[in-house]
Amino acid sequence: MNSLPCNIEDYRVITAPETAYYISDFISEAEEKAILSSIYAAPKPKWTQLSNRRLQNWGGIPHTNGMIAETIPPWLDKYLDKIHKLDVMDGKRPNHVLVNEYLPGQGIMPHVDGSLFYPTITTISAGSHIVLNFLEPTEDNTINTSPLFSFLLEPRSLLILQDKLYTHYLHCIEELKEDLLDGSIVNINMCSDKYVRHATVTRDTRVSLTIRHVPKTSSFKIHLGNRR
Numbered sequence: 001m002n003s004l005p006c007n008i009e010d011y012r013v014i015t016a017p018e019t020a021y022y023i024s025d026f027i028s029e030a031e032e033k034a035i036l037s038s039i040y041a042a043p044k045p046k047w048t049q050l051s052n053r054r055l056q057n058w059g060g061i062p063h064t065n066g067m068i069a070e071t072i073p074p075w076l077d078k079y080l081d082k083i084h085k086l087d088v089m090d091g092k093r094p095n096h097v098l099v100n101e102y103l104p105g106q107g108i109m110p111h112v113d114g115s116l117f118y119p120t121i122t123t124i125s126a127g128s129h130i131v132l133n134f135l136e137p138t139e140d141n142t143i144n145t146s147p148l149f150s151f152l153l154e155p156r157s158l159l160i161l162q163d164k165l166y167t168h169y170l171h172c173i174e175e176l177k178e179d180l181l182d183g184s185i186v187n188i189n190m191c192s193d194k195y196v197r198h199a200t201v202t203r204d205t206r207v208s209l210t211i212r213h214v215p216k217t218s219s220f221k222i223h224l225g226n227r228r
C-alpha cells in the first residue's frame with residue numbers, strides 16, 4: 001500500500017466486532033529496516049525495561065495531567081503523517097508513539113488502553129509477526145484467558161482499532177515462542193499467502209509502534225514565580 005491516498009474502508013476487518021482495519025503491507029521492507037535501525041540506535045536510557053518487554057516513549061510521557069509534548073524526529077514522524085492522511089482520528093494528528101520490543105516468548109498482559117488517548121489505536125509491526133488476542137472483560141476483574149478472537153499482525157502491517165475494540169474488549173499477547181494460526185484469527189484472509197490456516201509460525205523479535213493521539217498536551221514552561 002505504498003500509493004496513497006487509499007480508501008480505508010477497503011481494509012475493514014468485517015469478520016471482527018467493530019471496528020478494525022488491517023493493512024498487510026503498510027510499510028516497505030526498506031522502511032521496516034530503517035525503523036529498526038533508528039530504534040536500536042537510540043541511547044540506552046531511552047529504553048524502559050519491564051519484566052517481560054522493553055519500551056520507548058516518543059512525543060512525551062502520557063499522564064493524567066497532560067503530556068509535555070516533545071518533538072518527534074523526522075524518521076518517525078513520517079509514519080505519523082502517513083497515518084494522519086488515513087483520517088482515522090477525527091482530524092486529530094497523532095502525537096505519541098510507544099515502541100514495544102518483544103523477544104520470542106515475551107508478551108503483554110490483558111488490558112485496555114484507557115482514557116489518556118483519543119480512542120483509536122494504530123499499530124505498525126516490524127521484525128516479526130505476532131498474534132494479538134481479544135478477551136471479554138470479567139465482572140470481578142479475574143483474568144479470562146481464552147481469547148474470543150485474534151488478529152495476526154504481520155511484519156510491516158498496520159492495525160487500527162476503534163469503538164468496542166478500543167473501549168470494551170481487553171487485548172493481550174501471549175508469552176509464546178510460536179503461534180498456531182487457528183480458527184480464532186479473524187483477518188487471516190487479509191494476510192499474505194505465507195500465513196495459512198493451521199500453520200505454526202515461529203516468532204522472531206518484534207518491535208511495534210503504537211501510534212496514538214494524546215489530547216491533553218502542553219509545551220514545557222518553567223515558572224520561576226514573580227521575578228520583578
Ligand SMILES: O=C(O)CCC(=O)C(=O)O
Nearest residue numbers: 098100108113123208210
Ligand atoms: O505491541 C502491540 O501490538 C500491543 C501493544 C499494546 O497493546 C500497548 O502498548 O498498549
Ligand SMILES: [Fe+2]
Nearest residue numbers: 111112113171
Ligand atoms: Fe494496548
